[in-house]
Amino acid sequence: METPTSFRGQRIVGGNVALDLLNTQNGAAGAEPEDDVLTDYRDVLAWASHVGVITAAEERRLRRRAREEPANADAAFQRARETRAYLYDIFDAVAQGKAPARAELQRLQRDEAEALTHGRLVADDGQYRWSWADDRDLGRPLWSIIHAALTLVTDGPIDRVKGCASCRFMFVDESKNRSRRWCSMDDCGTEDKMHKYVARRSAARASRVARSG
Numbered sequence: 001m002e003t004p005t006s007f008r009g010q011r012i013v014g015g016n017v018a019l020d021l022l023n024t025q026n027g028a029a030g031a032e033p034e035d036d037v038l039t040d041y042r043d044v045l046a047w048a049s050h051v052g053v054i055t056a057a058e059e060r061r062l063r064r065r066a067r068e069e070p071a072n073a074d075a076a077f078q079r080a081r082e083t084r085a086y087l088y089d090i091f092d093a094v095a096q097g098k099a100p101a102r103a104e105l106q107r108l109q110r111d112e113a114e115a116l117t118h119g120r121l122v123a124d125d126g127q128y129r130w131s132w133a134d135d136r137d138l139g140r141p142l143w144s145i146i147h148a149a150l151t152l153v154t155d156g157p158i159d160r161v162k163g164c165a166s167c168r169f170m171f172v173d174e175s176k177n178r179s180r181r182w183c184s185m186d187d188c189g190t191e192d193k194m195h196k197y198v199a200r201r202s203a204a205r206a207s208r209v210a211r212s213g
């Protein structure tokens with residue numbers, strides 16, 4: 001379900017951190033992004049910490065390392081943006097009921113293979129899961145995102161990935177009857193209802209004018 005938390009005004013509504021990463025750019029549905037919440041590597045760390053991909057201690061550690069290695073930090077930032085772009089293409093296709101491009105799935109496959117070399121299996125409540133808590137690499141936030149994206153593709157619920165009817169945000173529709181249309185009822189949902197109301201009123205006025213004329 002939706003959480004009320006937001007990062008620098010961006011609502012966190014994806015229901016999956018991979019989709020939350022896509023939602024760091026605003027704009028209308030089907031249009032090019034209008035802005036970007038992530039402007040440098042420090043933003044990536046702040047965002048990743050906010051959505052729970054890394055801990056506050058990891059954020060501090062990675063910030064220190066980024067200060068020491070600015071060129072590497074910039075490369076990690078560029079990679080985060082490129083990853084966001086191809087993941088957007090994959091999930092945008094999925095949300096439209098289309099097959100993602102083969103090359104982009106292969107890229108995800110390669111990235112996952114790299115991510116797993118940085119992670120390790122840890123015991124978790126009788127099972128095991130991947131953890132990157134020990135990884136010192138500047139790509140650390142990205143490994144978790146890539147793994148979340150790959151798991152969404154392989155384990156689902158990929159059939160519940162949707163794009164907002166109004167903006168370019170994507171989310172996992174967890175509603176019982178799969179009826180969620182908007183990223184957020186408070187933003188796009190209200191806006192959409194307002195547009196329909198205005199359209200209905202002007203249509204009604206037009207038909208009154210037509211009748212009286």
Ligand SMILES: [Zn+2]
Binds near residue numbers: 164167169182
């Ligand atoms: Zn929206």
